[in-house]
Amino acid sequence: MDLPFGTQTPELDVLIVGAGLSGLASALKIQTKESTLKVRIIEASDRLGGQLGQNAIRFVDGEQKDMLDFLTLIQLSPRRRRSDNDRLRRCWDLDRGLTALPAKFELGRYIEMLDLRMPKFRSKRFNLRERVSNMDQHICHHLFFNKSRNFMLNLVELVCGLPANEVDYDVFMSVCSSCGGLKMLIDFYFTHPSSFYEVSTQQLIENILEQMQFTTVTLNCRAVKVEHFKNYVQVTDEREQKHTAQAVILAIPWNKVQQLEFDPRIPKAFLPPLATKSGHNPRRLITQFHLRYGKSVWAELGYSGNFLSSQPMVSGHECRMSTFCGYMLHSPEEQDDVLEDLMDALAEQFGEEMRQPLECQCSTDELSVAMHKPQTKPWHRVIWSSSSAVGTSYRSLMGGAVQSGVRAAVNALFVVRPQVVSWKDMLDERQNRTTPDGVRTGRLRGLLSRLNLYNVTFYSFFVLGLIWLLNLGYGRASAS
Ligand SMILES: Cc1cc2nc3c(=O)[nH]c(=O)nc-3n(C[C@H](O)[C@H](O)[C@H](O)COP(=O)(O)OP(=O)(O)OC[C@H]3O[C@@H](n4cnc5c(N)ncnc54)[C@H](O)[C@@H]3O)c2cc1C
Numbered sequence: 274m275d276l277p278f279g280t281q282t283p284e285l286d287v288l289i290v291g292a293g294l295s296g297l298a299s300a301l302k303i304q305t306k307e308s309t310l311k312v313r314i315i316e317a318s319d320r321l322g323g324q325l326g327q328n329a330i331r332f333v334d335g336e337q338k339d340m341l342d343f344l345t346l347i348q349l350s351p352r353r354r355r356s357d358n359d360r361l362r363r364c365w366d367l368d369r370g371l372t373a374l375p376a377k378f379e380l381g382r383y384i385e386m387l388d389l390r391m392p393k394f395r396s397k398r399f400n401l402r403e404r405v406s407n408m409d410q411h412i413c414h415h416l417f418f419n420k421s422r423n424f425m426l427n428l429v430e431l432v433c434g435l436p437a438n439e440v441d442y443d444v445f446m447s448v449c450s451s452c453g454g455l456k457m458l459i460d461f462y463f464t465h466p467s468s469f470y471e472v473s474t475q476q477l478i479e480n481i482l483e484q485m486q487f488t489t490v491t492l493n494c495r496a497v498k499v500e501h502f503k504n505y506v507q508v509t510d511e512r513e514q515k516h517t518a519q520a521v522i523l524a525i526p527w528n529k530v531q532q533l534e535f536d537p538r539i540p541k542a543f544l545p546p547l548a549t550k551s552g553h554n555p556r557r558l559i560t561q562f563h564l565r566y567g568k569s570v571w572a573e574l575g576y577s578g579n580f581l582s583s584q585p586m587v588s589g590h591e592c593r594m595s596t597f598c599g600y601m602l603h604s605p606e607e608q609d610d611v612l613e614d615l616m617d618a619l620a621e622q623f624g625e626e627m628r629q630p631l632e633c634q635c636s637t638d639e640l641s642v643a644m645h646k647p648q649t650k651p652w653h654r655v656i657w658s659s660s661s662a663v664g665t666s667y668r669s670l671m672g673g674a675v676q677s678g679v680r681a682a683v684n685a686l687f688v689v690r691p692q693v694v695s696w697k698d699m700l701d702e703r704q705n706r707t708t709p710d711g712v713r714t715g716r717l718r719g720l721l722s723r724l725n726l727y728n729v730t731f732y733s734f735f736v737l738g739l740i741w742l743l744n745l746g747y748g749r750a751s752a753s
Contacts, residue, residue, distance in 0.1 A: 276537065276653065279502030281517055285311045286689045288508055288518035290496045292316035293323025294671055295658040296524030297481045298343060298678030299685070300488045305346075306686055307693045312488045313518075315510060317495035321482070325474040325671075326561035326600075326636045330592035332461055332469040336453070337672030339665075339679065344472065347480040351470035361577035364622050367420050380421035383412075387446065388455045394446040408445050409438035423583035430557060430586075430602060431462055432669065434528070434642035434661075448643050451668040461670065463581055463588055471592075472671075498534045499523075499655065506654045520688040522681045524658035526641035527648075543652045556604075557640040560611045562589075563598045564630040571597070571623045582618045589619070597630075608637065643669050654688055656681045 287303055289296045292314045303312055320327065333340050333351060344351055362368075367377060406414070412425045429437040433448055449455045460466055498509040499521065506521040523530055569591060571578045578591030580599065585607075589599025601615055612635065619627040647664030648657040657663055658681035660674035667673040683698045 276501055276503040279500075279505050279507065279517075281505065281507070283505035283517040283519050285313050285516065285518035287312045287520050287522065287685045288506070288516050289314040289522045289524055290508065291323065291524035291529075291659065292321045292490060292492075293524060293659065294325055294477075294674035295660055295663075295678035295681070296323075296522065297321065297478070297485070298675045299522050299524060299658055299682040301347070301481060301485055302679045302682035303685060304485060304487050306682070306698070307690050308487050310689065313516065314488060314490045315494040315496060315508070315516065316490065316492050319492050320636075321490065321492075322474060322478050324638055324641070325478065326563075326638075327475070327634050328563045329474045329561055329598055331472045331474055331477075331671060332465055333472055333671060334457070334460075334469050337667055337670065339676040340667075340670075340672040341470075343675045343679075344477075347477070347484055349472070349476060349480045351472050354465060354467045354469045354471050361572060362575055363579040363581075364571070364576045365579070365581040366583055367424055367581065370420075372418050372420065376418035376420040379416055379418065380424060383415050383421070383425065384455055384459070386415075387449075391446055391450045391454060394443065394450045406442050407438050408440045408442060409436070411442045412437060420583070427583055427586040427602065428459065428462070431559075431640070432458055433644050434557065434640040435644060436557070440644065444644055448668070451647060451664065452643075452670060452673075453667055465579070465590055496533060498536065500536045501653065501655055503653075520654045520656060520685040522656045522658050522685055524678060524681065525662070526643075526659050527645055527662040528639070528642040530657070530662065539652060543648070543650075557602060558605055558608065558637050559600050559602055559640050560608075560615075560635055560637040561598070561600045562612075562615060563592075563596070563632075563634040564627075565596045565632040566626070566630055567595065569595045570626045574623060576623065580619070580622065585614050585618065587615060587618050597627075602640070611635070611637075641669070651681075651684050656684045 287299075287310060289299055289312065296314055296316075300312055300314055303310055325331065332354065333344075335341070341351070367373065367380070408429045409426065412422055412429075416422045416425065426437045429440055429445055432452065433440045433445060449458060452458055460469070494514075495511045496508050497511055500507040500509070505517050505519055508516045508518070508521060510516070523533075569578065571580075571591065578589070578597060580587065580589040580597075586602040587599065589597055592598040597619070601611055603611055603614075607614070612633070616628045641659075641661040643661040647668060648662055649664050651657065658677045660667070660671070660677055661669050663673070663677035663680070665673035665676040665680075667676065683694060686694050686698070
């Protein structure tokens with residue numbers, strides 16, 4: 274497409290839209306390569322960090338190399354997750370009641386089955402088949418108990434950003450595969466094993482800011498329009514202020530990119546089709562909470578603090594001594610009741626004391642939708658970033674945010690100051706493997722993984738096999 278020439282001289286070298294982890298990582302990379310460049314970040318909300326939330330704890334596994342290198346760069350040493358609570362019980366609704374054992378059994382088998390099938394979805398990522406079942410149907414066909422169904426329905430929503438009936442089986446598998454696998458995602462969102470490193474998001478943002486003295490950040494400034502000229506890009510914010518730059522990094526999730534007005538429109542080749550069939554995207558919100566108490570109420574009851582409720586979907590854990598944090602999934606209509614519902618859920622399990630925290634912080638974000646083919650190439654001077662929008666080894670996780678941010682920074686440097694880009698940056702910029710190597714699966718393992726309480730086909734084969742064996746035994750006995 275031929276872009277028109279603009280008439281202005283751009284005031285900035287690089288403009289970054291979005292001060293989430295990917296936007297901050299881009300700014301830091303640009304600044305470490307060339308501190309004389311004029312870089313500005315504009316952020317829609319009144320705080321930095323985006324999905325990192327306020328004062329939360331995040332987990333990083335040893336495989337997220339980009340994230341660990343980034344932490345070394347900003348001089349933050351992650352600590353191994355504390356394990357002295359391991360002997361205490363977890364408080365999950367999945368563990369309670371008479372049906373706990375079979376429900377966990379069928380859930381374990383189902384997760385194993387999906388994980389074993391996942392490597393197949395890497396090569397034909399987002400090549401959607403027709404008439405494939407949606408995840409809601411798939412879950413209901415394979416799982417019998419409500420507990421295990423609810424666990425999976427919540428997981429699909431968390432990972433894809435949409436309810437399970439809007440998510441095709443193929444898409445879910447492709448998204449999970451590009452996020453490092455299903456078991457990995459369950460660990461990140463629910464179980465937090467002690468093999469993980471812990472990072473305080475507040476500390477993370479403070480350390481990034483310390484190293485980013487030359488970049489200006491404007492908060493409460495939402496980009497609404499992007500005009501792409503041959504020689505620069507002009508971004509207009511809600512207050513009609515114009516920001517012109519030689520290159521623009523859009524470090525925002527793809528559902529937010531779609532809310533921007535583009536002139537000229539983004540060419541089709543750059544528009545990753547949203548995989549949802551109905552075209553209707555109900556917004557889902559995630560509220561992250563951080564509650565500080567005088568003592569660890571949960572530990573006195575014999576609980577580690579690891580909490581999971583599926584209706585409403587609340588996941589929490591003790592992030593520091595006597596501090597409880599986590600998140601709750603809800604619709605925009607439920608926004609006003611979030612704190613009350615959260616307290617109800619916690620008080621029911623850990624006692625009324627949970628209703629009176631000494632300190633309470635909450636932050637709400639729209640859930641990112643990761644249901645499209647990840648972006649890989651920039652559109653001239655407009656460069657895509659964000660963990661959920663761009664193809665990385667750890668899509669939707671912090672490692673993915675940093676990887677996409679660094680890659681976007683190198684692309685921007687190519688536009689504004691190509692002479693500072695080294696061969697090493699170019700190697701980093703080249704898209705790494707989008708997923709870590711999957712498990713090699715044998716046919717027998719794949720077949721056995723289908724053994725589940727609710728798998729009628731498996732039962733039929735089992736019964737037919739049994740009849741055949743009995744028949745054979747009877748035949749031999751009567752012959753002798
Ligand atoms: C509850 C929860 C727990 C998680 N736990 C982990 C974990 O343990 N480990 C892990 O590795 N990852 C975890 N993640 C994922 C990780 O936090 C995210 O992948 C990462 O923070 C995403 O960063 P980002 O910069 O790509 O996007 P975002 O954080 O979404 O940043 C985008 C920013 O752009 C701003 N913005 C949007 N639109 C505009 C606009 N028009 N103009 C200006 N600004 C705009 C937004 O306000 C936001 O600040 C978790 C995520 C959540 C929600």
